[in-house]
Amino acid sequence: MSRKAKVRTKSILSKIFCSLIYIVLFMPIAVVVVNSFNATTSKPYLTWKGFTFDWYVKLFENQSLLTSFGNTMIIALVTTVLSTIIGTLGAIGMYKYKFKGKGIIDGLLYIPVVIPEIVMGISLLTVFAKVSIPRGMLTLIIAHITFCVPYVIFNVRARLSGYDISIEEASMDLGANRIRTFWEITLPVLRPGITAGALLAFTLSIDDVIISYFVNGNTMTYPLQVMASIKSGVAPDVNALSALILAGTIIFVVLTQGNLFKKKKQ
Template sequence: MKQLADAPIPTLPINARISRWFGRNLIRIYAVFGFTYLFIPVLYTFIFSFNDGGKSNLVWKGFTTANWQNPCGAPEVCTALGNSIKIGLLATTFSTILGTGIAFAIGRYNFKGRSSTNLLIFLPMATPEIVLGASLLSLFLVFQINPGFWPTVIAHVMFCISFVVVTVKARIASLDPRLEQAAMDLYANEFETFRRVTLPLVAPGIAGAALLAFSLSFDDFIITNFNSGTLSTFPKFVYVSATRGIPPQANVIGSSMFFLALIIVVVGQFVGNKRKPH
């Protein structure tokens, strides 16, 4: 022991240390490249929101903040945005309510027809959007309902429900049922248990599902294109104007949505962390 403790301190040669560092951090270096790839078009969109390019935003013509000061400057863009937001909020509300109900039924009860319900939830996710859009449009045509605002909302609710069910169900499955048993043991009846224990614990899942539903609805193009008729939405506006050049105001809106979503998620995390008792 004594001899060991007095021995010179063994150290590794520097090149061994460097190669070890790379070995350990290779996957992190890879992740940096991965994120760069994900964010290049986002960054491009953001940079070109400052382009003094007029109607067509193809080449860099100079820096301006005018697009940000007047995001509705391009014709139609804000009407389209307004429609997208309205449709998104309505679709989110309905799909979250309907989907949460199904999620609780599947996640909390054993009932006849449970596996066929699971299949019915899975099928819309396994059906390509174009089939969903086309089939719904055929139905509206049969009943002579004109495509437009409400058909679009219905279409969005339809494809968002499954995603809400899956998200909320996962949260319910991760709950410890003993918490509910404890609540009942402490004199809470079924309703109070649900309101005071189950719902607060599932709430983050429901919030996440709602955020997901809104982003799916807001960003949807294919199904919307089938069912919205002449109604303009933001993705439709972008698609249609792509051929003759997208006005930089669209980049302003796209970038704003990005930052808004980041803020919502970060604030949500912060509030969630603060609520956790430490």
């Protein structure tokens, strides 16, 4: 076989391999979207009976599903804001100051990341029971902040690894106080890491099932609502809401990536 033929064969095989990877990744998503237009009304809602938009209409009549999605968004937004603030301040403090036990605290940050979620859920449930905090929205927010803060710290600290602290010293030498220096010097430099940490915290919060199951009480979230409906088959209105969430995510990614592309082009 000639060299040209070998290169062509490798190119074809690589394309086939990449196509298989994309099929495995996106086929389940495609099934959810397609099934949201399925006209079937019989469980387990898997047999194709025709094309319809009825499930998107019925979605807004399903109050329990909408309520669970609303709870999820509230929890995710509050968790994102609080975990981003705590994580950013924690990362800056860990970077700037030296104190006894810093290495131990630094190592402990990895525990919420690597520990199995079921262990984390049981631990949080035990703590809430010991301090007599009723399970519900509050415990869900506290639990989500607990496992989201380390991810924010890691992202911000990665940004700090190339940070020149002498910029802050120069700012204060020119008359700016610490607060103004933080808002006009430190924060803009750390913004990419803070943004990445906030997006990751939002994604982790909106997607969590296991920890939320242990601490939710009577507050139902969207992932838990979907899990509860699995026994009888996921209804197409759940698929419809999932498709709308997917569409919103795609629009957000396109807009943000489009802005980044324009900035790079300029």
